[in-house]
Amino acid sequence: MLAASLLAIAVAANLAAASETFRNPLLPTGPDPWVAQHDGFYYYTNTLGDRIALWKTRDLGRLAAAPATVVWRAPASGPGSAAVWAPELHFLDGKWYLYYTAADKAHDDDTHRHLYVLENASPDPTQGQWISRGMLKTDHNGIDGTVFQLRDKLYFVYSAYVGDHSDLVIAPMTNPWTLGTPQADIAQPTYAWEMQGGRKILEGPEFLEGPTGKLFLSYSASACWSDHYALGLLSAAPDADPLDPAAWHKSPQPVFAQSPANGVYAPGHNGFFKSPDGKQTWIIYHANGGPGWKCGPRRSPRMQQMHWRADGTPDFGVPVKADVPLAVPSRQDEVQAPPHPR
Template identity: 85%
Template sequence: MRIACGPASGSRTTTGRGRRTVLAAWALACLAALPGHARAGETFRNPLLPSGADPWVAQRDGVYYYTSTLGDRIALWKTRDIGRLDKAPVTVVWRAPASGPESTSVWAPELHFIAGKWYLYYTAADKAHDDDAHRHVFVLENASADPTQGQWVSRGMLKTARNGIDGTVFELRGKLYFVYSAYVGDRSDLVIAPMTNPWTLGQPEVDIAQPTYAWEMQGGRKILEGPEFLEGPTGRLFLSYSASACWSDHYALGLLGAAPDADPLDPAAWHKSPTPVFAQSPANGVYAPGHNGFFESPDGTQTWIIYHANGGPGWKCGTRRSPRIQQVHWRSDGTPDFGVPAKAGEALAVPSGQTATP
């Protein structure tokens, strides 16, 4: 497409500051007209897709890679416009084998770029034993610059001390850490361990949080799951998590916080919020928001959350859970403000620095 971008009308006869203002406005208008540039005021609406439990987004160099639970495979959506995710091409990058320890219940995939390579962490179980006692976290590796291309190589099952689900990784002060939701008796706890590389755990493996509040035990289960790391603008450390059973409308996000110089392997360093930090909003028609992830806007100035939620009460853990995003704001004390889940169909500004070309 040819863009007609001559000098703005009247610019040759305007002098001084007025002429500079007109020329600046003309330049911005031309830039906005270029393919791939997000225009000021561009918006999107939630949900991004009609279905997508345990959603995840990794943003790198202005490209968003989305994935979610599909049960028997892992697929990646690739786009430069997260608000038009439904138009993005989809690539299946891995399928569960016919048998073995990762042959079914492929849940909660997460895509991470670590030391120049892409890694996919996911939960899976054996078809012969599809139960909590046989759920583990596995990892795939890809050396391609584009995770939708190249070859994904299995790095096997992470050797955690307990069986569990929802593994995530984060890097802090040059060290890599792994956090997952471990089955401990009749509850699910958050457990952390150092990593010697992206597929090998070190020692110690430490239990840092257990269900202790009533809002973490709704739906008949004591559950902390879906841990996700977030570092604040002042250096404070945070781990969000999803609390209660996913089939409860009271499924919600909790938050652990620690000081900037804290040792993440020290249970005493983490302090739990006594109330949910992101919960259902019947007024906005959003129920059971949870299993989130975090990503930055393409220009690095904004923090965003992606999560799934139901659009009605009593929908439980079905296929109607849909992926949604919204901006996270930061309070003056360095703590995150997740706000209230946005109403479906509400116009929201796209992430800062996003281009418009999918």
């Protein structure tokens, strides 16, 4: 009887978990969404313009119910005082780091747009003190910095202003706030779908390692005010040197683009995260809910599960329709079924 009761409890728990759903968008507004995972929690952030806030939750599907903590505000003037964009939170070498883009309030233009980093030694990034590690010494002005670790080495990738276009540039890091050399330009706009909206733009790079060890960098292409804003993909072999431009190969078509049939436009500036049990890979991104909404506050954060093809390449699928119930990211069973009686 005990075994039967435990089995019934386990089945009920599994059915309850399977029936849990969420709906996109996760918040009414939230451009440039980012998620970090640490010690069973998700930490979410997005562009707010004059400050950086972190949402802390165990359930991203209920992000709207999570508290938001403002952890840093832009200074009143000078470098980094305006246009605070695309914050990313990373846990590196036992400390938290926030990378973000900002300009000078007196000169809010591309010429004065740079990348900055903050540091916090607290185990919880919503607590403790954030201190500035200053402006990263990039070869070009730029935006949208990200960090990844590969074979015990740190790398920094950003969208660099090069002439009349924006390229992806990668550099090694000697520590989480210092770039090394070389700073290599690994991708430039070359396809028509990367030049929509009157600009030639590659931005929002994000690293992803596949289940077979293949290396990927997703990026957002075209101007963010274009409905054709979409995700592209760079790929490299598992043993490739990420600083070698020849190692990276660009997909000739966007890998995640607008779906008028689903009412989703200009999807982009994504991040990746795992389900709580580590078995699923998810993408978080912003998108508009109608055509012609441009690059404004109506861009909202959305998430959906992505999959892996047999050849080890990612399949992002199609942006899902808003307000449709979706299964939450998979979790470990809280109650394990007893062994089958012999």
